[in-house]
Amino acid sequence: MVRCSAPGKIILFGEHAVVYGEPAVAIAIDKRFRCEMSFTHGDVTTINGMVFDPEKQNYLDRAMVKLGIDESLEIYTSTELMSGAGIGSSAAVTVASLGCLFGLKGDVDKGTIAKTAFEVEYEVQGGASPIDTSTSTQGGCVVISSSKGPGYLWGVSKRGTTWNIHESDIPKLKLVLGNTGVHSPTGKLVGKIRQFYKRSDYAKDIVQEMGVLVQKGHQALKDEDLEGVGRLMDQNQRLLSCLGASHPKLDALIDAAREHSYGAKLTGVGGGGVMIALTDEPEETSKAIEGAGGKAYILSSTKRGLSFE
Numbered sequence: 001m002v003r004c005s006a007p008g009k010i011i012l013f014g015e016h017a018v019v020y021g022e023p024a025v026a027i028a029i030d031k032r033f034r035c036e037m038s039f040t041h042g043d044v045t046t047i048n049g050m051v052f053d054p055e056k057q058n059y060l061d062r063a064m065v066k067l068g069i070d071e072s073l074e075i076y077t078s079t080e081l082m083s084g085a086g087i088g089s090s091a092a093v094t095v096a097s098l099g100c101l102f103g104l105k106g107d108v109d110k111g112t113i114a115k116t117a118f119e120v121e122y123e124v125q126g127g128a129s130p131i132d133t134s135t136s137t138q139g140g141c142v143v144i145s146s147s148k149g150p151g152y153l154w155g156v157s158k159r160g161t162t163w164n165i166h167e168s169d170i171p172k173l174k175l176v177l178g179n180t181g182v183h184s185p186t187g188k189l190v191g192k193i194r195q196f197y198k199r200s201d202y203a204k205d206i207v208q209e210m211g212v213l214v215q216k217g218h219q220a221l222k223d224e225d226l227e228g229v230g231r232l233m234d235q236n237q238r239l240l241s242c243l244g245a246s247h248p249k250l251d252a253l254i255d256a257a258r259e260h261s262y263g264a265k266l267t268g269v270g271g272g273g274v275m276i277a278l279t280d281e282p283e284e285t286s287k288a289i290e291g292a293g294g295k296a297y298i299l300s301s302t303k304r305g306l307s308f309e
């Protein structure tokens, strides 16, 4: 039997642009997906006592296909992550499931798990970058860039784009998450923005501008320049809105949070889902978000990525 868990994530800078090879910065959050698997002598694979349904459990199913698992499995799962919100629920499911499956085969290497998890997300969502799956695997702060630098972990390539994954040391941040309650599946909006990107030079310029902004944002994080980080978060939000990734409910929560924070932006896919605010006043920021109709959570980051338990 193998038991493991993997965390969700939030993207501080660079969502969407990272799909086209631009840099991004993300941190793992202290909310996890847990999974336990063992081979069984039964005829069918079960999950939490029910017959496994490949349509419903599409990430897990694709992970099993990728590893060529033919045997029946007994699987138990539990999660602290809401899905379709932009906090990396599907990445955590994929990474923890692959951790168990690789573990059952007796071959556990984090780089291989992260790369396979990216392939799974890419196939299920019809396109993705490795930011969610690598952050869930590694934990802490993960930075993607087009070139290799200090803290390099592994590289991922797909259809002419190469993403170099790095770990980075940044100070602990006080962040508040605001959930709009609007479900937003990642694949759908990523696909819509891809069409915009392909057809429009304006969209390509926005994506490039985001890349420059992410590098400044990472530097401001390392310098502990919270005012600078907040300003860049606000700018990143404006660019995400121009790409069509925001939503009126996100805008309302972001506006409300800004009164008590350095900066605020959507995080993850957008189109609903969640926003984050960087603040010294987490209680006041939470109240402002709730006053604007959102559900607020004070976030804790974690250094713990994929863990075998």
Ligand code: MEV
Pocket (backbone or CB within 6 Å): 011, 014, 015, 016, 017, 018, 019, 086, 088, 127, 128, 129, 130, 131, 132, 186, 190, 268, 269
């Ligand atoms: C989703 O958490 C982040 C996106 O950039 C998609 C991806 O990178 O796979 C929107």
